Amino acid sequence: MKTLKTQVAIIGAGPAGLLLGQLLAKQGISNLILERVSGDYVLGRIRAGILEQGLANLVREAGVAERMDAEGEVHEGVEFAVDGVRKHIDLKGLTGGDVVICYGQTELTKDLMDARQAAGLLTCYEAANVQLHDIAESTPSVTFDYEGEKHSLCCDYIAGCDGFHGTSRQSIPADKRTEYERVYPFGWLGLLSDTPPASEELIYCKSERGFALASRRSATRSRYYLQVPLTDNVEEWSDDDVWAELKRRLPQDVAENMVTGPSLEKSIAPLRSFVCEPMQYGRLFLVGDAAHIVPPTGAKGLNLAASDVHTLYKVLTRVYQENDTACIARYSEVALKRVWHGERFSWWLSNMLHDYGDEGGSGVDAKMLDRFMDSERDYFLNTEAGRRVLATQYVGLPYEEV
Ligand code: RFL
Numbered sequence: 001m002k003t004l005k006t007q008v009a010i011i012g013a014g015p016a017g018l019l020l021g022q023l024l025a026k027q028g029i030s031n032l033i034l035e036r037v038s039g040d041y042v043l044g045r046i047r048a049g050i051l052e053q054g055l056a057n058l059v060r061e062a063g064v065a066e067r068m069d070a071e072g073e074v075h076e077g078v079e080f081a082v083d084g085v086r087k088h089i090d091l092k093g094l095t096g097g098d099v100v101i102c103y104g105q106t107e108l109t110k111d112l113m114d115a116r117q118a119a120g121l122l123t124c125y126e127a128a129n130v131q132l133h134d135i136a137e138s139t140p141s142v143t144f145d146y147e148g149e150k151h152s153l154c155c156d157y158i159a160g161c162d163g164f165h166g167t168s169r170q171s172i173p174a175d176k177r178t179e180y181e182r183v184y185p186f187g188w189l190g191l192l193s194d195t196p197p198a199s200e201e202l203i204y205c206k207s208e209r210g211f212a213l214a215s216r217r218s219a220t221r222s223r224y225y226l227q228v229p230l231t232d233n234v235e236e237w238s239d240d241d242v243w244a245e246l247k248r249r250l251p252q253d254v255a256e257n258m259v260t261g262p263s264l265e266k267s268i269a270p271l272r273s274f275v276c277e278p279m280q281y282g283r284l285f286l287v288g289d290a291a292h293i294v295p296p297t298g299a300k301g302l303n304l305a306a307s308d309v310h311t312l313y314k315v316l317t318r319v320y321q322e323n324d325t326a327c328i329a330r331y332s333e334v335a336l337k338r339v340w341h342g343e344r345f346s347w348w349l350s351n352m353l354h355d356y357g358d359e360g361g362s363g364v365d366a367k368m369l370d371r372f373m374d375s376e377r378d379y380f381l382n383t384e385a386g387r388r389v390l391a392t393q394y395v396g397l398p399y400e401e402v
């Protein structure tokens with residue numbers, strides 16, 4: 001058994017783990033990341049595309065913003081289309097200056113990986129059998145298999161950044177956590193292609209045939225999504241099928257503008273709302289998808305992971321630099337407040353824009369739910385007050401101080 005030592009053991013090299021590691025290292029706090037899969041595998045996962053200003057600022061604070069600031073697109077507005085009628089939401093004007101940045105999670109992850117390597121900070125990729133020990137004691141540790149050898153990592157604290165299917169959350173005794181979950185009766189089929197996007201701004205569309213989203217990564221790379229039944233397999237959808245269905249769901253002028261081409265990636269993701277409370281136990285802190293999942297409708301998943309990182313980074317900085325251990329107990333409470341705002345927003349926007357078939361929800365049948373949502377769409381897209389609420393939450397609520 002090889003023994004290693006660090007101040008903060010980070011489980012998972014997704015955006016949450018990598019960003020936390022970079023921020024802590026800048027404050028002189030040592031950390032080591034354990035990742036189950038290879039770096040290439042992490043970079044092969046196509047996920048989020050929209051960064052709130054809070055996340056962008058955190059990336060700048062970590063000193064990793066050069067490419068994001070050069071290549072990321074500033075989006076001052078976003079569009080919603082209901083049954084073909086387009087509505088522009090002026091994010092900048094309605095929020096007094098806030099915007100979002102369109103920059104792929106894959107690119108951000110790559111920048112963070114490169115910065116970590118350049119700084120000589122250790123990430124153990126393909127670390128198997130990661131197990132957490134003594135998390136309720138003052139000397140926790142993590143054991144894992146790496147390069148054919150068993151390792152034990154002794155640390156002061158553990159950051160569980162290992163996503164929804166990770167091991168960290170399961171290490172908290174079941175009777176010490178409460179989990180809230182809603183699984184939606186549909187998924188999103190995503191398609192990435194090197195074709196010029198159909199629109200300068202993102203367009204979230206509610207149509208008779210279900211939800212569609214026209215998104216982008218750059219002037220030459222498009223990202224589209226379609227609401228699909230949970231029973232669909234991605235193999236059943238040819239590229240031509242996806243393009244044809246997008247044409248049916250997007251507003252006519254957008255559909256006419258759409259350039260089709262071969263997909264670079266195509267996958268189906270289920271939609272889920274999930275929160276684990278509290279987000280800490282002993283010396284373990286849960287961060288990002290390890291603690292909570294949102295449906296992608298509000299583009300909040302990655303952004304909530306970032307606000308958790310911000311909170312934990314501030315807590316640990318105070319612990320190590322000011323010996324303020326009292327603030328540790330505040331992590332979960334501060335993080336969860338913002339998490340629940342993001343959860344509610346993503347659930348609400350999903351309700352407004354998807355077709356729930358016969359299912360209904362919230363204790364009302366499908367027909368009545370649809371009428372309620374007609375009223376929501378009318379208020380939040382067609383009144384100044386409604387648009388302001390939508391815009392304020394889309395760009396992201398301010399970070400809470402610890
Ligand atoms: P991640 O990115 O899942 O990273 C967790 C990392 O932990 C590793 N891991 C382990 N490592 C060691 N030992 C173990 N036992 C481990 N188990 C897991 C994993 O290999 C992985 O590398 O979580 P993180 O860092 O919290 O980041 C969160 C974001 O990735 C996530 O919120 C968003 O991508 C969610 N999401 C989207 N959010 C958006 O805002 N907009 C989107 O368009 C969007 N699309 C998506 C998404 C999530 C998806 N998932 C989870 C399937 C599309 C998909 C398909």
Ligand code: PHB
Binds near residue numbers: 202298
């Ligand atoms: C994306 O471009 O992948 C994207 C953008 C906005 C969302 C979800 C996904 O709400």
